[in-house]
């Protein structure tokens with residue numbers, strides 16, 4: 001059961017209104033049914049099936065290797081656990097950049113087979129036609145600008161983006177373009193807080209920040225990072241709410257001890 005006695009489903013229109021009302025938007029990732037249920041019950045407004053599943057679920061170095069079929073599978077699992085939140089799914093690398101027809105096919109598969117409520121894609125001007133095509137098909141699109149991890153081999157590092165004027169100006173014009181194209185929101189990843197503030201004030205669709213400061217209209221984090229399961233990952237922007245890595249390894253080692261010492265199972269735990 002959700003914490004909300006009467007469940008009102010969040011839509012892209014709800015998010016738009018939240019920006020208007022200056023109510024912050026919250027988003028977390030989930031890649032599976034059980035996690036999605038807990039994240040939804042905790043009351044987030046939106047759940048993202050991030051292509052960070054490539055890192056967190058599959059152990060890859062980058063987000064590039066994950067396939068559309070794998071993202072669809074994660075999305076199907078998440079959708080079954082969600083009652084309230086808006087479910088947004090990343091289109092993975094290589095499934096929308098090449099041409100608008102392919103982009104639409106990928107987005108349609110994500111909606112039809114995955115059951116997502118919306119899709120997210122990385123980039124601005126470069127993928128204008130793909131965004132137009134997907135939006136025109138009636139599919140809600142979330143943009144993603146700044147540190148776009150699918151371009152990591154072009155960037156070379158995960159450092160803050162758009163510190164230089166040229167990149168900052170392009171980011172603002174891309175934000176305006178995404179709004180014009182009909183995107184319902186835009187994720188801003190690892191950019192200066194002052195630039196994210198300017199971007200948020202330049203457009204009427206919500207900005208959702210990760211490493212982009214206070215003044216975005218919402219915030220997003222990777223669930224595994226914020227519950228402290230991802231021990232090696234400590235960027236400055238991350239706030240850890242739990243230390244689940246220690247909790248879980250502690251529980252596992254206690255279980256090992258209990259079995260080895262003939263403590264588990266005891267009579268009450270046997271038939």
Ligand SMILES: Nc1nc(=O)c2c([nH]1)NC[C@@H]1CN(c3ccc(C(=O)N[C@@H](CCC(=O)O)C(=O)O)cc3)CN21
Nearest residue numbers: 052055056063149157158159222225230233234235236
């Ligand atoms: N688990 C996880 N969490 C994320 O937030 C995340 C992913 N995976 N995968 C996809 C992208 C990649 N993102 C990243 C990846 C690396 C850094 C990072 O290492 N930052 C460090 C070092 C940057 C550097 O100076 O090279 C930092 O201190 O911020 C930040 C965000 C955010 N996304």
Ligand SMILES: CC(C)C(=O)C(=O)O
Nearest residue numbers: 029050051052187220
């Ligand atoms: C970090 C968020 C915004 C993302 O794109 C992902 O988890 O893949």
Ligand SMILES: [Mg+2]
Nearest residue numbers: 050051052090
């Ligand atoms: Mg992503």
